[in-house]
Amino acid sequence: MFSYISCRTFSVAPAMSARTHVNYEVKEDVAVIRMNDPTSKVNTLSVQMQNEMIEVFNEVLANDAVQSAVLISSKPGCFIAGADINMIQACNTSEEVTKLSQEGQKMFARIENSPKPIVAAINGPCLGGGLEFAIACQYRVATKSKKTVLGTPEVMLGLLPGAGGTQRLPKMVGIPGAFDMMLTGRNIRADKAKKMGLVHQLVDPLGPGLKSPEERTIEYLEEVAIQCAKGIVNKKISLTKEKGMMQKVQDYVMGIEFVRQQIYKTVTAKVMKMSKGLYPAPLKIIESVKAGLEQGPDSGYLAEAQNFGKLAMTSESNALIGLYHGQVACKKNRFGVPERPVKNLAILGAGLMGAGIAQVTVDKGIHTVLKDTTVEGLSRGQQQVYKGLNDKTKKKTITSFERDFTLASLTGQLDYSGFEKADMVIEAVFEDLNIKHRVIKEVEAVIPPHCIFATNTSALPIKDIAAASIRPEKVIGMHYFSPVDKMQLLEIITTDKTSKDTTASAVAVGLKQGKVIIVVGDGPGFYTTRCLAPMLAEAVRLLQEGVDPKKLDALTTGFGFPVGAATLADEVGIDVAAHVAEDLGKAFGSRFGGGNVEVLKTMVEKGFKGRKSGKGCYVYTPGLKSKDVNPDIEDVLGKYKLTPNPLVSSDSDVQYRLVSRFVNEAVMCLQEGILNGPVEGDIGAVFGLGFPPCLGGPFRFVDTFGANKLVEKMKRYEEVYGNHFTPCQLLLDHAKDSSKRFHK
């Protein structure tokens, strides 16, 4: 394939000029291979990158002056973020994808068997295909930078590590560790990776010197990696590490077939419990690992490649990849750069929401004021922020000093002092239009003209709130989800008066807070609450029809929702649910009926407000994870008992009754222009409401399931329950014409 005749005089320069992604330089006897994709912020294992890498690798192997190599990225803060997803999406059959996988396997096998040791020098994300590349190298050095993370996130895209990862990882970090990595897809920090045996050596990030810290840190990493490469060649560094006692014991135990079988069994059972069998990727990962360990590497690599091919063609993977792309899109500000950045943010109301918003803001370099009306309310909120940061300290993601330093940017107060410096005010006071009006008037009297007034409401139309404002162009809705520090979604609501700059500013703040953002039009319940309300109404009806809360939960989670409908009602708060049901019921009329609102109201009267009050559909005992059905709820439900119709009450019908109302409402939001597009609709439903990720969101669900099939089901329910199940026009259009799709 290559002629080696003139390799001694082989000049690197002409080859380099032809290559754009990979180049190399020989330092003494070490070839330093540098990667940098000039077309992107991150390096991915694209076709171009792979081809150039193979070329360079061949040259390095052929070059007699080279004894060893260092693989490093010259892109600041990124090693290799993964394989190029588009490569997989461009394939039409599983065979094609299997072939891609086998090519990757082959390339990494050559790396692994290279007679010249290769040291991977890792700074920044080393994920997916990048990690598989790194673990095929003989040695790994990583920086301790916060940006440096290693992991196999393929499972989150419904795939598996398809370039030898399922085969190499178990040998490197042990079977349990490998399963943990591959089945959770979580990112592993460099220090943890060292402890696990994933990397050999760590390098500290450097501060200012004679060059910028970033530049010098990469240089330093390269210097250390070169030392390692030389050390391996001259046998100062041994590649067979001495095993500790624990390691030996573990290896011995893992050598027993019975133990391994037990592990497969336990892991499979755990996966089935977590995924309800709705996600094929974890099972295929287990299968591939098992094939390699039990039947040898040939079977293992083959199983990996074939399973990879199969997974790439599943609807689940398609859905998850769609969500990934959607998430990336929703992490951008399509409204441009705001005129002035928000440096001072004030939050009104130190409740769960207000304090949660403060918690995700204060550590982003924004001075945050948390205002409440009572000392008790304020201290509770301040404690919540402190606890959030202190938990990070306990987990060692931040130091106690960083915690204290961050908290220095939080001011707790009871009055409006300092509001004249606020760039944005987010109110999170009680959901009552009169209170909101009072607050907006109070605030507008003290804030500067440029200050934005954002209201955190889950159902009140923003234009109604803005009615009390003297400058409605500065009023916007920012709907956060509880708990704010855990839930990724932020729903931003604009009225027809909200200015573009106000929107740009709100999105910029949300992005700083780390949120995935959808921007929707104004209306009762906006998008998310509006989709949720009919589903909850249906859930209440099901309870009235005698479906036990536990059964209701099992059916919803069985469909792929992370939280069951009854539990969700408890989490949201029965009082909030009652409030929303009543408000939206008024706005949308009988279409939002189903369950009787009185059920919720009676529960509230009895003090069953959900988790926060200790009782709702369930009874919550502090410290206890398991929960029992609230025995007193039967009286309430008994009072409003309905007789189920056996024609529409099978388990599957129960599931589709819940889901179809959700989906229909989502499609209607698109039809009415509340939604900007199906992507934001899917992201909002999955990240805000827990719509099954394996279905990819309501719009992808319609595409995959078939609008006609869904309409068919809804018509059946419509016959029994009337307009609650009337499909909207857009859905009917899609049902009529199967070529119509929300996602291309």
Place this chain on the structure above:
Amino acid sequence: SLCTSNIISNILPPVSLWTGTAVRYLDKKESVKPVISTGSEQRKVQTKSKKTLAKPGVKNIVLVEGVRTPFLLSGTTYADLMPHDLARAALQGLLHKTSLPKDAVDYIIYGTVIQEVKTSNVAREASLGAGFSDKIPSHTVTMACISSNVAMTTGVGLITAGQCDTIVAGGVEFMSDVPIRHSRKMRKTMLALNRAKTLGQRLSLIGSIRMAHLTPELPAVAEFSTAETMGHSADRLAAAFGVTRLEQDEFALRSHTLAKQAQDAGLLSDVISFKVPGRDTVAKDNGIRPSSMEQLAKLKPAFIKPHGTVTAANSSFLTDGASAVLIMSEEKALAMGYKPKAYLRDFVFVSQDPKDQLLLGPAYGTPKVLARAGLTMDDIDVFEFHEAFAGQIMANLKALDSDWFAQTYMGRKVKVGAPAMEKFNLWGGSLSLGHPFGATGCRLVTTVAHRLLKEGGQYGLVAACAAGGQGHAMVIEAYPQ
């Protein structure tokens, strides 16, 4: 010393910044003996930007005398003492050397870092124990390795403000014994036990003690804000500035070699002899160990393993020691019949990021104090920088010599340049003489004064880094002889 200099010139390639100058310096010494000599042949003083730093309307403040106990490796002859014992010895040495009446002092200030809780105001305990009048107020200050610098500048402030005329400032550090505490859990239990009223309460508290309670808490030479040990930070700093292991070992060897020469030549005249109770009289620093580059190269990195460059041999070691200086207004000194040694002139304190710039105090302080005094680098005849780590010194020198660093991090248009090595720490430094944290500042100032006298220069500059990312620099002017 001949042997050492041969080793240096034989084995070291003249690649690094200072190897060349060090060799030159040592060669020069062999041939013309300009510096470490009896002082009769004084170096020609070049033209200065300023004749004196005296300012109209500002009191002249003078260093009358400076002394220190021998600096000993901790755990050696001082092992059984307490911190105030060392401070006492320094104070008594100062009294003895100056024949100062015990009631002639207005105020006594001491610097220290790791406090003995029993003598937390160690200045008071030491001054009482040293026989000073109990009418002299004393207080203790702390600012990590520049604590005694703060003690001195506090004194300068009191004199300038017209509050005092005669100040004794000093510093002490005693690393042979450090406060090792019970764990927080244990302390909490013990304090609760104190308040327990019934036997039952006491028994239940005692019963709550677990093995984990018994783990003691050791003081660490680590930043509280970053939890990083200083050696680790120094290693990163050296790497950031591209300081090699070779450069660091060379500098460490230089420090020990020069210290040994100075010790042998009797130049360390600030050292007093101290009869340690129950032990022998100590008259010399005991950490000076001129070794060879081969020996130094054998050491493994102490903090960043395995690729770090900071080793035990190119770092300063844990040291016991105390220092003291007598500072007065010039008028008062002359009125009392003293012949001052030097003027204490402009000084600055600086501070930076404690994580990535922990030890860059000298790089930030030097240009700032020079600007304050209106001097240039060339005006300085004597440099005394605190040597925490060889890597830290080299990093600071490189920072001072970098336009990029000056522009990017110090907001300056151009660099001030690195000090000339033939003027730099010529009698050894903290790496070789030792570094009792709280006491080093006074040693630096006294050494500058003594070197100015010996070498015939006019201006000297002291610079030091300190934990917390802080630093200090001071200009000292020779007193006309």
